Amino acid sequence: MNMLWQHFALWPWLALIAAPLLIHLFALTRPPAYRFSSLEFIRRIVRRTRRIERPQDWLIWLLRTLAIAAAVLMFLRPLLFVRGGGDVHTARHVVLVVDASASMSSVENAQSRFSSACSEAAEILGGLGAGDTANVVWMKAKPEAVFPSSGINFSYLRDSLRRARVTSEAADVASALKLGVDLLSGLPGRKEICILSDFQKTNWEGVDFKLPPEYKLFTVRVGASDGDNRALARLTAQPVEPLAGETLTLYAEVRNFSPSPRKATVYLNFDERHEQQEVSLEAWGQAAAVFTLRAGQAGSFPVTVRLSEDAFAGDNVRQLLLRVRDRLPIKILASEPETAGYWRRALETLPWAQVTMLASNQWPAEEADDILLLSGWDGAGAETVAKRLQAGRMTIWQPAPETPQERLAALGIAGPGLATNGVLSWETAREPYRLTVASPDDPCFALFGHGEYGDPAGGSFLGRLRLPRLDQPSSDLLLAYRDQVPALIRFRFPGVLYLWNLPLQSAAGDWAARPEFLPLLAELLLSGRTFASSGAGSGTLYPGQMASLPAEQAPLNTAFTLEDEQGGKLLVEARESNAKVYLAAGPVKETGLYRWKAGDETLGWSVVNFPIVESDLRGGAASSPTTGSPAMSSGREVRQAQTGLNLWPGLVALAGLFLLMESVAVWGASKT
């Protein structure tokens, strides 16, 4: 807190404060003498009234002193700076960072948080004077400023604030602050950044408000309540990309962002089907509505799930682009030709598999969504496979003998037996190695429950890789040799990796010739899709992002458009990247289903979903201890902190009040 006295030269007047006290004391010590006949009655009265009069005297004296003090201070024209400030003569450069993210559309007291923020920002602008500059930064997915550099056209900024609309985007807080700092860098004078936001906990937790020392930070919180919101948080299908005619399960995750239990109805709209389910939600809890569907023909089909209406409507709809395949694309890298040949022959018998053989030096594209089978691969170039796994793809890897163990680590495989300098050695035995099922309840063994497809652990092996123990939380040991050496392990990343230690070469055992081989391989591929999230994010965007679509098949001389559900069109640009052509449009502003079109022909779909991070309307800390600037509740407070609060009108009122109270006290004293 800081105080500036505009008429500092009048400070000596404050000595007048002592006047009532001096008069009081002087009058008490030397009152004029009055010779009176008898003091008998007076003494009695004085004795009786002293207890009442003394406090009254002191109260009257105090009130007079306060009245004079208020009057004198009024002439000193004080300016109060509640939080810092005090330098009113230096030009100020202010950047108003206004949160335009989706949570700001929440309505409280018939006004959205965004409207409140814009009003407060306009109030702050009103406090700027000649020589000051200002700018407004909209905090959203990609923050942007109204002016390229701070300007003096405040009326334009006010007009921008009046016309601005809240977005459905998530806020990029760090980028917005950085943009604010950049806009002010190099300017002389006072640099101030004022953030106007609801300081949503999910967005702001962990944000470091620390700015360079010459910057001053103000924060204004809008939105007092924690909100009452239900949201569709996630929509997933299992398998993610079903085959035509396959049954799939759709999970719609509903979250309750309120302190009370709630019920909600989830409506499904898929193809011609309309279903609904009611879910009960604990306070701050979540629940899932589960729908079982059957995929029809191959193609991309939008699935729309809606939630019963609530006050915050943006997150009540979620969409999914369900890609139904007619066949699974499978690519086999033939580093070890015999194994690759067994795989190919087996898979070619499956009607839903589309097998392609690759030479040992021919890697599929990183973004290709096919299943990769690596026979005799030594782990060289593990980064490519690791990226595919992180992208949700499925891979079956039979390591080559002498594969360095560190290459397993490069894929994200860990385990207590993994040595830094070790290799996977090949070992043989006179007595064949026998298998055992390590996880009988795993879905991949469900087919073998009745025995008609044989025993998945029935093979015998004369050689194998000496694999160390590789158990980790996200792994499942499916088959093991009886001496506990792993034979088949599934690692769950966003994608799925099967580590295959079941040699198929005829010299190493009889596994390739056994009847269990084909069904087990097919089950591994089919069940692995339920663990992999391949394709879950394909075509799914969030507001503020650029939409793009590969355009290899599209004729480049065609007019491309991206249409939203209402028929609104976005300009599309054809871009070339890595010798491939992409269609790009946006950034897309609103949630919904977007159709890529070439002329009248539909090229594909993009789904724009609400960013769930914006659904939790609870506010977090609007400041951090490092800044030392606590959050303010209004633009007026910021203005007062910047320009100071003129106290003289208050002091006039105060002096009047004290005089009134003094009159009452005097009147009361005379009455008593």
Place this chain on the structure above:
Amino acid sequence: MKFKYLRAEDIRALQRLAFEPRSLVEGHLAGRHRSTAIGSSTEFRDYRPYVPGDDLRRVDWRVLARTDRFYLRTHNQETNAACHVFLDSSASMGFGAPASKLDYGSFFVAGLAYLVARRHDAISLHLFDDAVRAFFPAGSTTRHLHTLLRALEANPPGARTSLAVALQHSLGRLRRRGTLVLVSDFFDDAGAIFDALNPYLHRGFEIHLFHVLDPEELQLPERGLATFVDLETNGRVVAHTPSIRKLYEQAMADHIRNLRELARRRHVRYTLARTDAPHIALYDRLIP
């Protein structure tokens, strides 16, 4: 001769008045006042039937001639009246300007002495404060009057008031019952005063209390914050006059009411004498 407290205008005003005690008095000289003793005088009292042994000279022969019955005429015996005056001469009586309460009381006493002496009645005077400072036995001569008037002039305000002590000391000196006139501001314990008056009442004195008060004693003047100095004790009290004014007036009114009530119960005549009112009017209170 000129006296300070008996001015020519006072004498003119007193001409129309006469000292007439309400109660009967007893005296050793035949005078102008009725006596409780039945005797020979010109003032008829009553008839009563003759009983053997009565003085035949007092038989009313006219009644005997008309009714043929013996009746005696009875007359009140006339005697000279005695008036005993106590004048409070304490320091508190010195309060008041331009004339103090003592001046006011002295004017009143001088006039009363003149009235009494003019009718050849006897008057005694006690000047007292916390003790009897001077006592002048009852007398009715002009010389006696002059003595009293000079004594009044040479009577400055003294020490503290103690009316009860003065009354107790003087009880033995007043052998003849008569009218007792107390002139004081009565800044004393009312109970003690009336306790001291009880023997006088018992002896049949007709008692008049003249409560002399200055207007400023009845209503405190606006003095703001002031140091009140006691005239009798020199004690000091600092008080804010506006704050205590009403309470003081109330306390003084209570005191007067108390004195009046005590007086009424004992058949004592109480008169409030404000110094801003002419003292001549007070003599009417002495007339029955």
